Amino acid sequence: DPDPLLPPExxxxxxAGxxxxxxxxxxxxxxxxxxxPPIRLFRWYAEAVAEITGTPA
Incomplete structure (x- = not known):
């Protein structure tokens, strides 16, 4: 996948993205x-990980 912050060039x-x-x-x-049980720290990253994995946050 392309990096969302940098142009491909x-x-x-x-x-490695x-x-x-x-x-x-x-x-x-x-x-x-x-x-x-879920680890509380991961709640902070749930939205980003959901976007990567294609699963709901």
């Missing part, structure tokens, strides 16, 4: 699948 090559978003989505899904 200013991104370093290779751009798409891979990083995928890893975040996988980690979030793994945490969400655990039987533990």
């Amino acid at each position: 200013l991104l370093p090559q290779p751009w 798409a891979a990083a978003r995928t890893v975040v989505a996988e980690c979030w899904a793994a945490l969400d699948a655990t039987p533990l």
Whole structure:
């Protein structure tokens, strides 16, 4: 995915943004699948992670 803050010509090559978003989505899904109660810190990031994973916040 393109970086929302930089035009493509200013991104370093290779751009790791798409891979990083995928890893975040996988980690979030793994945490969400655990039987533990939600960690309060993650509430601060719920909106950003929902956008990355395509799930509701």
